[in-house]
Amino acid sequence: MMAKKKPWFDMRAFKCVLVFTVRYWRKQPVRISAIATLALLATLAEVVTPFFSGRLVDALTAGGGDMGLKSAAWHHAASTFGLLIALGVGTTLARHFTLHNIMVLTLNMISDVASNAFCRVQRLSTDWHANSFAGSTVHRITRGMWALELMNDTLLLALLPSLLMLGGATILLGVRWPLMGVLVGAGSLLYITVAVSLSLGYVAPAAHISNLWDTRMGGRLADAIACNSLVKAFGAESREEARFARIVSKWRKHTARMWARSTTNGGVQSGMLVLMQTAMLSAALWFRVRDEASVGDIAFALTMFYVLQGYLREVGMHVRNLQRSVNDMQQLVLLERERSGIEDRPGARPIEIRRGEICFDRVTFQYDKVREPLYKDFSVTIAPGERVGLVGRSGAGKTTFIKLIQRLYDLSDGRIRIDGQDISQVEQTSLRRQIAIVQQEPLLFHRSLAENIAYGKPDATQAEIEQASALANAHEFIAALPNGYATLVGDRGVKLSGGERQRVAIARAFLADAPIIILDEATSNLDGESEVLIQQAMERLMVGRTTLVAAHRLSTVRALDRLLVFDHGRLVEEGSHDRLVQLDDSTYRRLFDQQGFGLAREI
Numbered sequence: 001m002m003a004k005k006k007p008w009f010d011m012r013a014f015k016c017v018l019v020f021t022v023r024y025w026r027k028q029p030v031r032i033s034a035i036a037t038l039a040l041l042a043t044l045a046e047v048v049t050p051f052f053s054g055r056l057v058d059a060l061t062a063g064g065g066d067m068g069l070k071s072a073a074w075h076h077a078a079s080t081f082g083l084l085i086a087l088g089v090g091t092t093l094a095r096h097f098t099l100h101n102i103m104v105l106t107l108n109m110i111s112d113v114a115s116n117a118f119c120r121v122q123r124l125s126t127d128w129h130a131n132s133f134a135g136s137t138v139h140r141i142t143r144g145m146w147a148l149e150l151m152n153d154t155l156l157l158a159l160l161p162s163l164l165m166l167g168g169a170t171i172l173l174g175v176r177w178p179l180m181g182v183l184v185g186a187g188s189l190l191y192i193t194v195a196v197s198l199s200l201g202y203v204a205p206a207a208h209i210s211n212l213w214d215t216r217m218g219g220r221l222a223d224a225i226a227c228n229s230l231v232k233a234f235g236a237e238s239r240e241e242a243r244f245a246r247i248v249s250k251w252r253k254h255t256a257r258m259w260a261r262s263t264t265n266g267g268v269q270s271g272m273l274v275l276m277q278t279a280m281l282s283a284a285l286w287f288r289v290r291d292e293a294s295v296g297d298i299a300f301a302l303t304m305f306y307v308l309q310g311y312l313r314e315v316g317m318h319v320r321n322l323q324r325s326v327n328d329m330q331q332l333v334l335l336e337r338e339r340s341g342i343e344d345r346p347g348a349r350p351i352e353i354r355r356g357e358i359c360f361d362r363v364t365f366q367y368d369k370v371r372e373p374l375y376k377d378f379s380v381t382i383a384p385g386e387r388v389g390l391v392g393r394s395g396a397g398k399t400t401f402i403k404l405i406q407r408l409y410d411l412s413d414g415r416i417r418i419d420g421q422d423i424s425q426v427e428q429t430s431l432r433r434q435i436a437i438v439q440q441e442p443l444l445f446h447r448s449l450a451e452n453i454a455y456g457k458p459d460a461t462q463a464e465i466e467q468a469s470a471l472a473n474a475h476e477f478i479a480a481l482p483n484g485y486a487t488l489v490g491d492r493g494v495k496l497s498g499g500e501r502q503r504v505a506i507a508r509a510f511l512a513d514a515p516i517i518i519l520d521e522a523t524s525n526l527d528g529e530s531e532v533l534i535q536q537a538m539e540r541l542m543v544g545r546t547t548l549v550a551a552h553r554l555s556t557v558r559a560l561d562r563l564l565v566f567d568h569g570r571l572v573e574e575g576s577h578d579r580l581v582q583l584d585d586s587t588y589r590r591l592f593d594q595q596g597f598g599l600a601r602e603i
């Protein structure tokens with residue numbers, strides 16, 4: 001259904017992908033010229049082979065059958081034979097070196113394209129990453145990489161030689177008999193037009209639908225097999241088999257249609273080739289009857305036809321491959337058009353943070369596609385070494401406050417200064433390196449625990465890693481694991497609990513030794529023991545650093561120097577816990593009471 005609405009060939013996508021490919025070709029000018037020259041030489045050798053085959057037949061039939069070793073006819077035949085062998089060897093060598101060069105060209109291109117795509121994706125905005133599935137981005141890149149190989153092979157190894165061959169054959173036959181040249185040129189063009197139209201307009205849409213059902217069949221299989229325990233629990237095996245059978249029957253119907261169309265396409269193409277053969281042979285025979293062609297000429301025309309046929313037969317398939325590679329590469333090429341994230345100003349220098357003072361100076365900030373700014377003319381200063389809690393209802397603007405300090409978004413107006421330096425003017429990686437963050441849901445790479453902990457200081461020694469883990473109350477549980485610090489985090493045998501992950505992230509922050517620490521408190525319910533261990537670790541981490549704690553449970557921020565209470569992006573109250581809790585009808589007091597502390601306070 002979907003395929004019917006799609007244009008049979010998306011010219012814009014083709015142009016866009018072709019421009020992308022040519023841009024990468026131009027990075028290897030010598031290699032691409034070598035490929036073109038070698039392809040030209042190979043085709044030239046192949047195109048003149050039928051001509052010399054004809055000459056060989058003429059030499060063999062000349063001289064009234066006198067084929068003595070000393071006869072002129074024999075000499076002529078032997079030298080033509082030698083020439084034919086040389087042409088064969090030349091063609092083989094030229095094809096071999098073309099292949100070799102295409103291989104290197106493609107490998108260089110794929111490496112380049114993959115690295116550039118990775119580099120680009122890493123720098124795309126936080127919003128872009130929030131809106132994209134990691135799996136589909138990976139698929140987009142890997143599929144595009146392999147499509148590039150198909151694209152190179154189709155253009156350089158199939159279509160380029162085919163076109164050269166067609167041009168060469170038309171010229172060579174046309175020089176001998178102009179009528180034959182016209183016949184071959186026009187016939188081939190007609191054949192290509194029909195083959196391409198049938199392949200793209202008749203076979204490809206059916207293949208597209210059949211592929212969709214193929215994917216659905218795979219998806220249904222994976223779904224049912226992955227949920228096998230559920231199927232078993234409900235005794236639903238036959239129900240699943242019936243569902244699968246329905247999909248198989250649709251797949252069968254559409255695949256049968258695709259195969260039938262391919263067969264018809266093949267039949268039409270073969271029929272056209274027979275017509276072309278008949279036309280060429282008839283013309284050759286007619287020239288022979290009029291004494292304008294020798295027996296060798298007939299052999300020349302026949303051999304030329306068979307060489308040409310080899311190229312023409314595959315044209316439809318090559319064009320279909322071209323279309324497939326365009327489809328698969330399109331998503332990769334579109335990555336280049338995605339709006340990039342935050343850019344460094346030209347000449348931006350690394351930030352130097354010594355004291356850790358953070359100042360929001362009349363900040364106005366608005367998320368994209370949101371009508372109202374979240375922060376309007378917002379000012380606050382956090383003193384060096386101060387420990388500040390960010391408090392407020394869900395959606396009040398606590399996480400955004402942290403993201404703005406990390407410069408994950410640019411402001412609409414105002415400045416954020418750290419130690420007097422405007423963060424929009426400095427190198428953003430230097431800024432983020434000096435802010436250690438323990439996220440709400442700490443992310444860990446599928447690498448060893450030691451590597452995960454040392455992520456902020458890759459050259460850390462084992463002793464430093466263990467010391468940081470001890471400070472984060474993580475050493476004990478890591479040391480108890482069978483592989484200790486070498487344990488792979490994603491290893492199926494090892495499942496870190498939420499509290500353990502948090503402590504690994506705190507150990508990572510210890511090693512990063514940044515002057516500013518951000519703790520995005522975990523919302524998940526931790527058991528009492530884990531909470532105490534994390535609280536202790538966080539308190540140790542805060543010593544001597546400017547600390548911001550985005551708090552969801554007020555119990556964690558009571559002891560901090562100052563609390564900033566947010567409401568819809570406004571700072572509605574600030575002060576210590578003791579002061580705020582005394583204020584009647586304050587937002588903080590309401591939050592505090594809601595969290596069940598009211599009773600405790602009164603007691």
Ligand SMILES: Nc1ncnc2c1ncn2[C@@H]1O[C@H](COP(=O)(O)OP(=O)(O)OP(=O)(O)O)[C@@H](O)[C@H]1O
Pocket residue numbers: 127367368370374392393394395396397398399400401552
């Ligand atoms: N990327 C975004 N695009 C548009 N709006 C956003 C985006 N991120 C957050 N918001 C909106 O901005 C407001 C503040 O969100 P923020 O995440 O800063 O709140 P929060 O106080 O940290 O909430 P929570 O306690 O639930 O984490 C919310 O209304 C939210 O919907």
